Amino acid sequence: MALTFMEIWLISLIFLTGIIILVVTLQLNAALKKLSQDPQAPAEEELSWWEKFKGLKPLEQERELIMEHTYDGIAELDNPTPPWFMYLFYSTIIFGLIYGAYYHVYQDGNIQEAEYKTEVAAAEKAREAYMKKFANSVNEDNVVVVKEAKDLTEGSQIYSTNCVACHGDKGQGGVGPNLTDKFWIHGGGIKDLFKTITHGVPEKGMIAWEKTLNPLQIQKVASYILTLQGTNPPGAKEPQGEEVK
Numbered sequence: 001m002a003l004t005f006m007e008i009w010l011i012s013l014i015f016l017t018g019i020i021i022l023v024v025t026l027q028l029n030a031a032l033k034k035l036s037q038d039p040q041a042p043a044e045e046e047l048s049w050w051e052k053f054k055g056l057k058p059l060e061q062e063r064e065l066i067m068e069h070t071y072d073g074i075a076e077l078d079n080p081t082p083p084w085f086m087y088l089f090y091s092t093i094i095f096g097l098i099y100g101a102y103y104h105v106y107q108d109g110n111i112q113e114a115e116y117k118t119e120v121a122a123a124e125k126a127r128e129a130y131m132k133k134f135a136n137s138v139n140e141d142n143v144v145v146v147k148e149a150k151d152l153t154e155g156s157q158i159y160s161t162n163c164v165a166c167h168g169d170k171g172q173g174g175v176g177p178n179l180t181d182k183f184w185i186h187g188g189g190i191k192d193l194f195k196t197i198t199h200g201v202p203e204k205g206m207i208a209w210e211k212t213l214n215p216l217q218i219q220k221v222a223s224y225i226l227t228l229q230g231t232n233p234p235g236a237k238e239p240q241g242e243e244v245k
């Protein structure tokens, strides 16, 4: 993703502010320390970096930390916040700045919403692949009539879109035969219909639908056609083919 001028400006501003805050805090800290030191005190002996990191006074120097007040003879030590803790604190500030810039200004990071969308898209693809496999698992040997209202509604929609022109809006027939009577040219079982619709009868003007519809859709439209049996719509075409009982 390319950065716009505005974004570069914003990132720079955030980083600059962060660095200024950091420097000022460190400087103030050092100045305060100097102020609180007794100028007459002997110079501090060199401490190892580990001692400095821990920031704890050796036991023998603890006397310097005693605060003025006492309660029933019990004194309190003024232990400063140890440096390791302060470093941790500064590092969270730096982390926060980088995180904010990466995820919210630059927006290169996969924030939750984007991550969610990526995953949904992947799942959708997987679902489609599965549905395709599933759709192709229906064929002219194993096809059965579907009876669920949802499937039949889909079947009727497929019929309205593709078949009405030749078979009539109620299946009464037109260029194509009447699909509501008991007479069939190519057989009236679900397997026969599935076969006729899939391969068509090209020489007689019935299209092979396998290129337009998947097997599941053909199963649904064939099942829908079978629900039209005996509806005897007005203007029904004369019977063609043989009577199927």
Ligand code: HEC
Residues within 6 Å of the ligand: 158, 159, 162, 163, 164, 165, 166, 167, 175, 176, 177, 183, 184, 185, 186, 187, 193, 196, 197, 201, 204, 205, 206, 207, 209, 221, 222, 225, 240, 241
């Ligand atoms: C371009 C016109 C046309 C369209 C569109 C059409 N058909 Fe046909 N259909 C025909 C013709 C013509 C026949 C008769 C074929 C024959 O005489 O063998 C036929 C036959 C059939 C048969 C067999 C009827 C029998 O008596 O055996 C079925 C089932 C059928 N069509 C279903 C469909 C379905 C489902 C669709 C839509 C997906 C459809 N048709 C779209 C023209 C069409």
